[in-house]
Amino acid sequence: MQAKANFKVTKWDQTAISDVGAGPEWGRATVLKTFGGELEGESRAELLLAGAPEGGAGYIAQERFIGRLGDRTGTFDTGAGGPSTAAARCSTAAHRISLAMSSPTPARAG
Secondary structure: OOOOEEEEEEEEEEEEEOOOOOOOEEEEEEEEEEEEEOEEEEEEEEEEEEEEOOEEEEEEEEEEEEEEEOOEEEEEEEEEEEEOOHHHHHHOOOOOOOOOOOOOEEOOOO
């Protein structure tokens, strides 16, 4: 199944992680999103970020979605990671993910 959806980041709460020693800076962020389209609902993601002042950055994220996918409702988790640069964000504008609804139920009419 393929689904197309738009999302809006409704909250980005980022803090520095200061006790990691020398090297690139680390951070942690909680991100909330709302989705519309074939995928409708809300998600919360927890990100770990690393970056050097001269450029180059990366992230790993775990995200939980609650809502509707097609005619099913429920929750699913996704994981993502990679470079976090403007060029990388542009080249990965469309994402494919594999998922399993953890508590799927058919949507009710009406």
